[in-house]
Amino acid sequence: MVKNKKIALVLMIVLVLSSLPFNAFAKSYVVQEGDVLWKIAKKYDIDYKKLAEYNQLKNPHLIYEGQKLEIPEKNSTSSTSDDQITILGTADLHGRIYAYEYAIDSVDKDAGLAKIQTILKRERDKDPDALVMDVGDTIQDNSAELFNDLPVHPMVQAMNEMAFDVWALGNHEFNFEKSLIDRNIAAFNGTVLSANIYKEGTDERYVDGWKVFDVNGVRVAVIGMIPPNVPVWEASAPSHFQGLAFTDVAEETAKAIKELEGQYDVLVGAYHLGPDGQYGYDGIEAIAEKFPQFDVIFGGHAHMKYQNEVNGVKLIEPGKYGWALAKATIDIQKTADGYEVTGVNTENLETYEEKEDQGIMDTFAFVHNQSVDDANTVVGTIEEDFVKNVDYITNEASVTTMPTTQVEDTALIDLINEVQMFYTDSAISSAAAFKSDMNLVKGEFKKKDVANIYKYPNTLVGVNITGANLKAYMEWSASYYNTYTPGDVTISFDPEIRGYNYDMFAGVTYDIDISKPAGSRITNLKLVGEDIVDDATYKLAINNYRFGTLTSNGWVTDEDKYYDSYDLMQDAGRIRDLIIKYIKEEKNGVALPVVDNNWKLIGADLSHPLKEDIYNMIKEGTITIPTSEDGRTRNVKAVNVYDLMEEGKFEGYTPLTILHTNDMHGFFIEGKYDGMGAAKLATFVRQMREANPNTLYIDAGDALQGHNLVTLSKGEEGIKVLNALGIDAMAAGNHEFDYGSDQMVKLAEMLDFPMLAANVVKEDNALILDDSMILNVGNLKVGIFGLATPETTYKSHPDNTAGLTFLDIYETSDKMVKKLQDQGADIIIAAAHIGEEGEYTTDKLAEKVTGIDVIVDGHSHSTYDFGRMVNETLIVTAGEKTRNVGVVELLIKDGKVVKKQARMFKKEQAAALEDDKEMTEIIAGIKKANDTITEEVVAESPIELVGEKELVRTGNTNLGNLLAEALLDISKADVALTNGGGIRSSINAGPVTKGEVLTVLPYGNTVRVIELTGADIITAIEHGIDSYPEAKGAFPHIAGMTVEFDASKDAGNRVTTLMIGGKPVDKTKTYTLVTNDFLVAGGDGYLMFKGKKVVAEFGAMDEVLIDFMNKHGFDKALEDDRIKDISEAVSVLELQVAA
Structure with a gap:
């Protein structure tokens, strides 16, 4: 084993290597602007895939200027010698012999055993003794079920034709009656392995757990393993695994290795498991960490092309459908006791550019022809496309960004749920989008269309479920979404959750608030307008796979099942067949798209001035939608405008966010009929500042009078709230004068920020408050001036404004703009408590005075959800009593505002926020202080x-x-x-x-x-x-x-x-x-x-x-x-x- 090498040998190698000349090592190349990998490879006369593999590039089409590439010597990979063992493997073939996907009746260029055979022959020419394995999920999908009644399934027959040595079972082998897998295990010419399947109630394995192969005198042991969750996934059809028990992966690995003790020189895993564990069982990385005895583990199940090394164990998975043939070249050295492994190299030999083997194609032409004919059987008519824009951003028919079916309700999911509710007579149903680009397109309705929208051979189950457990199930499903962050312009998915585990529900209406953490997202859940009751029981339609999920989580039991389509109809009860039956019998063969929009995503405001530009850049390929590390899951991180700016995608742009409130009137406590309150407001302000440090908060006045929380102290206790909110400037509202002008000045002096009123002067013409300010925000100079409504003189008690003059706001504003411009302001904002009625309005202000970029208005208690543009000025106002927080996004380039956008963050959205602890304590302190006053x-x-x-x-x-x-x-x-x-x-x-x-x-x-x-x-x-x-x-x-x-x-x-x-x-x-x-x-x-x-x-x-x-x-x-x-x-x- 590699782990047993002597330290002296390592030192000797180091000494030898150090004595070699520098040019004995591989050459290197630094990527230049405009380089592409295939041109670099051509320059050095090597295959670009080999170059990508050598440099461990996950995507050979993505290289970056300045990146250093190592260039392998031409003779760095020699043909197999006598001191090497070759192991080759496939995984997750899912019924593919031809390079063809029958669900969409189209060629699939990197799929099928026919292409694998081309590579396999080439590899066997190099090493006739190569050991060939398949790591499971072999006989299901791609119309493979058409041949389930044959004595030998074509996939097994093909593996026999290709002389596979090992078939390690996968979980999808158990999607059908057990007799099918029994028959094909017997028909396979090689060895079928799975160490963690036992005959129930015995110590006897269902198939061999391991096998030792003699490869030119070298003892190569192979252990097989399957996910133990098969009984959960097939819970609605126990006959699929009747008489079998599935055991823990790690425990069974330890047992198998102990059984093999002293019997092998090389230890290989054929594990139908991905890198990471699920549902409490280990993945192959954890197995490698626990069992360094392995030399290499071939994985599956995760549908990813993957290579890694953990704890000295090489790991490899070739993806799905025949994307690649996994290869491990194991260097061995003869010892006195046998053989020792001195090195392991792995690579995935991709099939995309390979030709299909004609012999395999000829032998299995009947499979291809029958599958194509079946796929094209006309079962009805599709009146209109069920999903208009399959890709949410590009509007294309294939998904490269966000799948529309998973971010909004569609007629496609509604159809599946409609069918399920019809046959189960249930009030509620759930269904997933098994393919991100699934659709029914106008024209003939063929069987392949059904297979395209419903990939798996699931059957239909009806269960009774409590309201509480239904909510828990829905929350489990809604955890699929990543939590929204300010600045996001896309919605993204948790990379740890597969798309087929995100269910959408029908029969109920509900919202999913993705600003909330997973587990607390389902809101407004109702059935026929009534709230779901925790201890009430509801009829729910699900597929048999999801029935396993629900039973394993304790949400339903076997006794809760009241309907099973497989029990009633056998294979005709598969959901794909039920969809066809429903369209034929209940819809007269006509499939018409109907969407009820019973659910929606909330809590994610994707608007931003740059959103359209970002979407265009995504379409052009300038911005890439993030993909999971394993390459299996797309859209795993939201595209965020502030992240893009940090990355330099919008060089020269400076973002400025302006948060604004007005007419809060001391309503700082969240209330049913009031606003979000100061505690949630403070949390939102903090989140926005974290997302964009260039954030200002401006209040347009009337903050300190109204609610007794502030009026009892004549506004003084309210100052504590305003200071803790982190406001940068505020206007003096007319109600700030209600305590008298002297008290108003006192309140202004207590603030940590200026209260502004450029148009209010005393008898000596001196300003009663500051007129303006300059704030440095990032590299911007932001000028802010304040205006108080002249209506204060008669809308407040006359004594409160005695000795004060309210100047014309238009003349005052014109002077303020010039003053701030002279001070070098890049942006000018008016904090104006003026409103939209009477002699003085902010509309008139924007018409009469140029140079104001934004007017943050108050006084009328109006709400402009998206602001109002008057000439070149954006006017915004946010209602009253903390019911909203306005958000303005500005983009500045070369000292000029080039884009403006306004939106409203509402109380309903704020419900997802946690209360700010400091603010909660402040308000509690004010209440306590007020207790004395109330007496x-x-x-x-x-x-x-x-x-x-x-x-x-x-x-x-x-x-x-x-x-x-x-x-x-x-x-x-x-x-x-x-x-x-x-x-x-x-x-x-x-x-x-x-x-x-x-x-x-x-x-x-x-x-x-x-x-x-x-x-x-x-x-x-x-x-x-x-x-x-x-x-x-x-x-x-x-x-x-x-x-x-x-x-x-x-x-x-x-x-x-x-x-x-x-x-x-x-x-x-x-x-x-x-x-x-x-x-x-x-x-x-x-x-x-x-x-x-x-x-x-x-x-x-x-x-x-x-x-x-x-x-x-x-x-x-x-x-x-x-x-x-x-x-x-x-x-x-x-x-x-x-x-």
Whole structure:
């Protein structure tokens, strides 16, 4: 063995080598720009494949400028001599004799035993004693099942014709009745091996575990091994492995080696296993690590061309279908005790350029002809292509990037699931895309088309499964996707999971959130609109292979199986046959593509200004979709724009990401009806900065007033949140002035970043806040200036802006642009609390002032999902209350912005994020500090203030009236209206604490005044009373008007009298109405308020109520007839309105 060489011999070799002249070693060549491997090989008169093999190039078509290649001497590979043993092997032939794939009725240039025979003859000319093995998965696939009834399967017959010495069984040999494999084991002329299959209940192996071959006096031992998961994979058809037991690979290896002790000179593995283990059993790399006694292990199962050395053991796998013939050349040396291995060389002899052996082709022409005829049997008509763009990026019919069938719902998977649900009478079904480029194309529907979309001979199983286990199964499947990272422009797959283990479900609707970690991705899971219930039982259709998965994971048992197509129909019950049967019998031979789009991927925002460019580069081949190391799995890593920039793919471009929020109003706690909260917001900001260090965060104002979390401390506690968020700059919103201008300045001084307002000056014309700033971001100079809405003077209490002047925003902005340009700014951003209504708007700003690249806007609480371009300026705004975070992507080249793109990260997406721990602690600290404030007594009530739910939703109460009067008092509006659903509790007579008021008004709503017509007011009242006397959260509590209504009338026609200021309402007149911001947004069904002009804004409702209590006492806390039902008093009344 190589491991037993003497140290002295090694030293002697080193001395000899050191004495050789330099040119005795192989030449080297440094790759130049424009070089390709075949030209380099031609220059040195050697085969390019040999050159690639010699340099261990995984892909001979990928070499790089500056790469050093070693050039082998022409005589470096000599013909086999007497002191060498040659072992040759195939694996995963899967029914291929001709170089042909019958599923698509097309030539497959690197496949089949006919090509293998050409190489095999050549190798046998060199070494007639070469040992030839097949390492399993031989008699299944490629229409091989057509010949299952023959006495000898053509694949076995072909191996006999080619004088194979060993056939190591693979798991797919057990896809059929056991009688098939039994018959062909007996028919094979060589030795069938598998050391870990036993006759059940005995110590007797099913076939030989190992065999020692005498090769010119050298004892070559070969051990065979199979994945022990066959009973799991074939769980729905126990007859396929009846009477057999499968044991652990490592344990059986140890046993076989012990049995062989003293009987071999060379030890070879014929293991139908890939490099890595699965499902708890070892792969060949682990076997080599544990058992260095091996000289070489031939692998299979993984369908990869692979060579490696682990622990001194050479490993080789020749891929699938006959891609290559694996070769191991073993150098041996005669010793006193026998023979010793002195070296092992491996190589895969590829078949792509080989010709097929005519003898094999002639002998098995019947197989080819019958398979082609069968594949072309017409079974129906395909009306339209089932998948329009098979490759998601290139739109080609073959997949080189992302397969459409695995990133969105398609008619193809829906058809398979439809068939499965029909025959099992199940509510739910699952199916996988066995081939990434599978499709049904318009035209005749032939059998080969079915084999193309359903590669394996699976049968159909129906099981009962609990809701909890269904969810676990779906999560298992969804782990196929890699987790999304900001900057990704493609969706990618876990290289450790095969595509056939990703199932898509029908019958249910669901989303897969790939921003979440595996195991927590399935969301919005429903069956016919209802949530899946954990302990309920559902009927599920699956294939027999997946039944094995589900049983092994404990999600179903044998007793849960209620349907088995194989039991009912035998071979006619294979899913491929059922698809044909369904189209013929249920669809009158017509296959029509129908897709229900019952599932989708979420949590992955693939948009970016460079996305289109990247996709074009992928199409051109400039950017390559990453492939797994074994070459078997494509698309194993997402293409990420920031990675590409680091790699220099976009030389000269500088990316700038701008995160933005506005009108957060202190809503920093995640809530059902509020936003994502500051803890998740902080996590998102951190992730975005990690993805692109060139990231800014700008807030457009109104952050520190609204929710009692911040208002209790007049904004000061909220400063802690803003600082922890890592904001770079913010605008001063009108509500930042609600605590008075002095407090606003104090708050600005407490910030770790500037609060900006270029258009607000004091009486001496000095700025109250900084007007602008320059930030160095990477190699960019970013200029930011702030604007506050001039509406602040009348939308906040006049005292709050006393002594301040709000300058024209257009003139101010023009000056700011020039100032920042003079300071060398590459990018100019306006942080503007301006909005889209009234005299001053950001649209007008972009029209009037040039040079602003981006306006981050606030004030209107609008959401521009993708921003708005006005002239050359991008305007963005992100709603309110942390419901969204805006994301702007800029690309700068040569000092100019060349691309702009905006998107929105929404609360629903943020649900996948973990809460930031630091922010969680900060908010907990604020709550604790606020506890002291809430205990403060703010008033003394002589009476109980009634706010019980059943009362405030069916009529007016003294508390509701008091609140409406407080709104009217502060706003000086014509009328007031607030909803009973916003009043959450009563207040006892006696001392009134701040906490009690917050319990009554817990939502942090603010006060707003809108303009509307008398007709609108009537409509609002009709809406609030349409359910009366049933309770309704929209029931109106009013001031400044009185209402009489007749509840006996139809809803919508109940108001009989509505008086404002003692006069009948004028339907055409414009009035001002004060209410809360929730109703202004259309909340509680008050849609007639939505979009109305807001003419004034005030602080939080709890503060307004407390101020009113202190100023006016409780005289207006009355229960009166301001709104009453008169249905029992009169029979008919006409609505009184002004003439």
